Amino acid sequence: MTLLSELIEIPEQVHKSDFVISLATAIEEPERTMQDYVVTDQLAVCFDRALSLVATSLADRRSKAAYLHASFGAGKTAMMAMLDLLLRGDPTARSVPELGPVVARYASRLDSRRFLLVPYHFVGKNSMEQEILGGYVEYVRKLHPDAPLPPVYVADEMLEDARAKRKELGDELFFQILTEGEVADAWGEYGEGWDLGRFEAALDAAPGSAERDQLVGALLRTHYRALPGQARATAEGFVPLDAGLDAISRHAKGLGYDAVVLFLDELVLWLASRMGDVAFVSREGSKVVRLVEADAANRPAPIVSFIACQRDLRELVGDSLPGARSLTAVDVLQHSEGRFDTITLGPAGGGPAHPPRGPLGRHQYGRRAAHRPDAHPFSLARRFWSGRLLPMLLRDHGLDDDAVANLPPAHPFVTDARLVKSLLIAALVPEVAPLRALTVSRLTALNSGVVRAFVPGTGRQQVLERLRRWA
DSSP: OOBGGGTSOOOSSOOGGGGOOOHHHHHHOHHHHHHTEEOOHHHHHHHHHHHHHHHHHHHHTOOEEEEEEEOTTSSHHHHHHHHHHHHHTOHHHHTOGGGHHHHHHHHHHHTTOOEEEEEEEOTTOSOHIIIIIHHHHHHHHHHOTTSOOOOOBHHHHHHHHHHHHHHHHOHHHHHHHHHTTSOOOTTSOOOSOOOHHHHHHHHHSOTTOHHHHHHHHHHHHTTTTTHHHHHHHHSTTBOOHHHHHHHHHHHHHHTTOSEEEEEEETHHHHHHHTTTOHHHHHHHHTTGGGGTOSOGGGOSSOEEEEEEEESOTHHHHTTSSOHHHHTHHHHHHHTTTTTSEEEEOOTTOOEEOOOOSSSSOOBTTBOSSSOOTTSOHHHHHHHHIIIIIHHHHHHHHTOOHHHHTTOOTTSHHHHHHHHHHHHHHHHHSTTSGGGTTOBHHHHHHHTTTTSOOSSTTOHHHHHHHHHHHHO
């Protein structure tokens, strides 16, 4: 007995992790992203709202933010990747028929603007400053390796102030105090000490270099003893988030960008993963609102933030924490709801489809079993039929759409189409008794009278050959 799963790759089990895609990968591989993306009518409305947010932020010269609100695996990351491609002016993304009206609506307001589009992935980070400000610096260094960096580190302000302090105290006293921070060797002698030449060279050194780090360490031990506490409070020595956002806005404007767009993926999951640390969630979650609260004059390039947000954080927490703790992140994020837009990827939302590797393929919204009730797999199955399977059969039989309507019931195309549709139905409702554990023999029997064989008893073999060819 030949099982259908032996001919076509169908996952035996479906896990949430199967539908996790990397934002960075989706952006770096636009052709693959476009190939696997399905835009529904409802999702086109979501793109309309997202592009409207960017356009109004530019017009109002105000920073804005929106939650991309949906259940786990509903396509939030993929939508961010598509937004990135649309704002970059990617011709393939802009040629998607379902997005045509949306792209045309905002063309006059967005096409002439330059956007600095920065993707983020929060997993493993210790603070909002570390990811948003530090991530910005890393990203900009790749795009503009010769450009000066924004002053987002506590050390940047300290080093700038040290120049003034040297003039105020005079070289002799300033360097005497600074050298007191040097570690003595075994004979009680200090190292090379600090003088004007070493000081200036360290100031000009790149962030992260040994010379700069030595100067920062010496200043923190001597002239700026109070700063380490502040650096620890803001994590990794970054300035507070609102000041850092102002800095990257000015920096982006200096590079010729009209706006900065932040794609904050996994931020809410990041908070949820630390749910047991109430102080952490309260501290870091309260910073989210700072993405929009700022004096417009301090942000010459407005910052537009898109934040992926699960429909219900309590589903991520489960019963492992007391009720008060499990609601902490939800309560913290509710503080920003009045200031942020919410773009909901509704039950009919489209999204990324894993590339089919057989007639059934794999689709984020059309799983083999345990379909989510809010995913509308039937709608997407129709799209899969019209967009992939039907063209395949038309090519096989040398037909076009017009010819299909007048085919006789006994035509081989009709037979193949019914077999393929049987497979789709089996994938949509796998627990229905006649479709459970479908085999080639059972598939042939389900289409009895449709599969016609010249030699009696060879119908099953004919179906088997078709399946192998399609796979």
